[in-house]
Amino acid sequence: MTARRWEWAFWIAAIAVPFLFPGKRLLINEIAILALFALSLDLLLGYAGIVSLGHAAFFGVGAYAAGLLAKHGLTEPVAGLLLASGAAAVVGFLSSFLVLRGSDLTRLMVTMGVALMLLEVANRFDGVTGGADGLQGVTMGPVLGLFRFDLFGRTACAYSLATLLVLFLIARRIVRSPFGLSLRAVKGNRLRAAAVGVPADARLVAIYTIAAAYAGAAGALLAQTTQFVSLDVLDFHRSADVLLVLVLGGSGYLYGGLIGAAIFKLMQDWLAALTPQYWQFWIGLVLVLVVLAGRERLSATAARLWARLARRPAREPPA
Amino acid sequence: MLTILFDGLAYGMILFVLACGLAVTLGLMNFINLAHGAFAMAGGYITVLLMGRLGVPFLWCLPIAFLATALAGAALERTLYVHLYSRPHLDHVLFTIGLVLMAVAAVDYFLGAQQQIIRLPAALQGRIEVLGISIGIYRLFVIAVCGALVVVLQSILAFTRFGSRLRAAVDDPRVARGLGIDVNTVFALTFAVGSGLAGLGGALGAEILGLDPTFPLKFMIYFLIVVTVGGTTSITGPFLASILLGVADVAGKYYLPKLGAFVIYALMVGVLLWRPHGLFTHRGAR
Numbered sequence: 280m281t282a283r284r285w286e287w288a289f290w291i292a293a294i295a296v297p298f299l300f301p302g303k304r305l306l307i308n309e310i311a312i313l314a315l316f317a318l319s320l321d322l323l324l325g326y327a328g329i330v331s332l333g334h335a336a337f338f339g340v341g342a343y344a345a346g347l348l349a350k351h352g353l354t355e356p357v358a359g360l361l362l363a364s365g366a367a368a369v370v371g372f373l374s375s376f377l378v379l380r381g382s383d384l385t386r387l388m389v390t391m392g393v394a395l396m397l398l399e400v401a402n403r404f405d406g407v408t409g410g411a412d413g414l415q416g417v418t419m420g421p422v423l424g425l426f427r428f429d430l431f432g433r434t435a436c437a438y439s440l441a442t443l444l445v446l447f448l449i450a451r452r453i454v455r456s457p458f459g460l461s462l463r464a465v466k467g468n469r470l471r472a473a474a475v476g477v478p479a480d481a482r483l484v485a486i487y488t489i490a491a492a493y494a495g496a497a498g499a500l501l502a503q504t505t506q507f508v509s510l511d512v513l514d515f516h517r518s519a520d521v522l523l524v525l526v527l528g529g530s531g532y533l534y535g536g537l538i539g540a541a542i543f544k545l546m547q548d549w550l551a552a553l554t555p556q557y558w559q560f561w562i563g564l565v566l567v568l569v570v571l572a573g574r575e576r577l578s579a580t581a582a583r584l585w586a587r588l589a590r591r592p593a594r595e596p597p598a
Numbered sequence: 599m600l601t602i603l604f605d606g607l608a609y610g611m612i613l614f615v616l617a618c619g620l621a622v623t624l625g626l627m628n629f630i631n632l633a634h635g636a637f638a639m640a641g642g643y644i645t646v647l648l649m650g651r652l653g654v655p656f657l658w659c660l661p662i663a664f665l666a667t668a669l670a671g672a673a674l675e676r677t678l679y680v681h682l683y684s685r686p687h688l689d690h691v692l693f694t695i696g697l698v699l700m701a702v703a704a705v706d707y708f709l710g711a712q713q714q715i716i717r718l719p720a721a722l723q724g725r726i727e728v729l730g731i732s733i734g735i736y737r738l739f740v741i742a743v744c745g746a747l748v749v750v751l752q753s754i755l756a757f758t759r760f761g762s763r764l765r766a767a768v769d770d771p772r773v774a775r776g777l778g779i780d781v782n783t784v785f786a787l788t789f790a791v792g793s794g795l796a797g798l799g800g801a802l803g804a805e806i807l808g809l810d811p812t813f814p815l816k817f818m819i820y821f822l823i824v825v826t827v828g829g830t831t832s833i834t835g836p837f838l839a840s841i842l843l844g845v846a847d848v849a850g851k852y853y854l855p856k857l858g859a860f861v862i863y864a865l866m867v868g869v870l871l872w873r874p875h876g877l878f879t880h881r882g883a884r
Contacts, residue, residue: 291750330688330691332685342731378869380871383686384624384630387687387691388822389867389871391819391822392863392864392867395859396864396867399857399859400860403857517814522688522692524692525691527706556703556706556707557706559702560699560700560704562699563699565694566696567678567700571678571693
């Protein structure tokens with residue numbers, strides 16, 4: 280479980296960037312949050328092979344949970360984060376039984392349906408969630424009682440990056456464990472996995488719950504650092520965006536979501552500055568081209584690169 | 599009460615015309631085409647532009663909308679979609695979402711984000727009273743047109759050689775190929791007609807559903823509900839599902855204005871859990 284040399288480089292770069300570009304801290308904060316969200320989808324799609332068009336459901340639950348906790352007294356961010364992530368995990372656990380059955384299409388529809396239902400619920404109970412106006416009056420205390428949130432996103436950025444790092448390390452531990460390997464077996468061939476004694480359904484429920492907790496943590500980060508929650512967190516386009524992020528970065532290895540998030544946000548930032556209203560066109564074009572060029576080929580290239588980088592320090596048995 | 603039922607019926611009919619092409623493409627090639635709504639939007643905008651800029655009468659716009667979108671569908675199918683059939687479902691979803699995003703932004707760029715209004719001919723405006731029920735003439739017209747379409751489609755499917763080829767290809771493409779049926783051509787034709795129908799539905803529905811650049815995203819979920827609930831092996835399945843959805847949606851919006859959509863999504867998830875291949879699929883089809 281030692282970190283490779285280039286992994287150190289990656290994280291040192293990630294930590295250095297906010298200091299190098301102090302004016303871009305809010306953007307970096309958004310990238311970190313999106314990266315965490317994409318990481319959570321990667322656990323689901325890349326490692327367990329579950330397609331989802333409604334991953335925003337858990338992002339939204341986490342965001343609203345964190346926002347509501349902060350609004351009603353619990354202003355400590357870390358505790359709020361844990362609780363919000365737990366709430367998302369509960370919702371994930373309950374809805375995980377819905378994706379066990381059926382084909383890819385059924386799963387797409389069911390996950391999308393769950394997210395849309397939550398959106399309607401959040402819209403309906405506007406007394407609690409603020410409805411279309413968004414949840415206002417969220418005030419956060421200092422992180423761990425030490426670091427106050429400021430206007431320039433210094434604390435927000437550090438807080439999000441730290442959370443991302445911690446959760447990334449946990450995810451790395453998860454996918455390299457026997458549990459993670461059995462997930463890949465289920466992804467490869469569910470029937471054979473079951474035949475060699477992997478309880479496929481239980482594994483899928485577990486990873487769905489974990490992924491939901493991760494997405495909830497990402498949502499909570501967004502709610503806490505922007506101190507605002509709107510219905511937008513549950514919107515369909517958020518589920519579609521995170522899928523695109525994962526495609527850009529490549530699924531099936533943990534850095535895919537992180538790299539994809541950086542590419543996506545930088546591209547969005549750049550395009551939005553160029554054509555404020557029509558950046559979605561270019562995002563769509565990228566998506567079309569990526570698929571036509573062959574998503575598999577892209578991720579295969581990424582995987583080769585990954586393998587080469589991973590081999591370099593060598594002198595230890597492959598994980 | 600009956601007025602709601604009637605409005606729901608008209609709404610459901612339009613949904614069917616919009617979604618039946620999707621049902622067939624999904625059933626035939628197992629291709630998830632989320633961009634189906636973009637064709638419908640194209641039909642709607644063609645009508646708006648023809649009427650507004652060139653003064654073409656509304657009734658002439660309908661066949662033009664059908665033909666134009668059918669041609670566009672055929673062109674896209676031959677150039678782009680054809681490469682993707684053998685790919686995993688995720689690729690279909692990503693590719694077609696990309697197309698939708700492009701279509702939405704392009705329409706927004708060229709024609710603006712505002713709601714488009716179609717001025718109906720005077721003969722189709724207004725309401726009449728039949729047996730104490732107030733009925734919109736345009737809705738009656740829509741029901742008549744869509745009803746005729748359903749009959750035509752169903753008889754093509756049931757009585758023509760093309761129809762039997764199509765049914766064979768839907769049931770089992772591999773065996774159909776083995777019997778000498780040119781499944782690819784059948785599929786290209788069906789795709790074109792399905793896109794054309796979507797365009798026609800968009801033109802007809804612009805008055806009832808509204809038309810703005812976000813149309814494909816807004817109604818994508820409805821098409822998918824029709825298809826997944828109705829099943830993809832017949833035309834009657836999606837037809838019944840659309841009517842059900844249309845009536846449920848109109849009634850839901852009327853009686854439970856804030857929970858209407860929730861009820862529909864909940865129903866959909868429920869149906870999918872109960873029968874993952876749709877409500878109206880016959881046994882052993884898949």
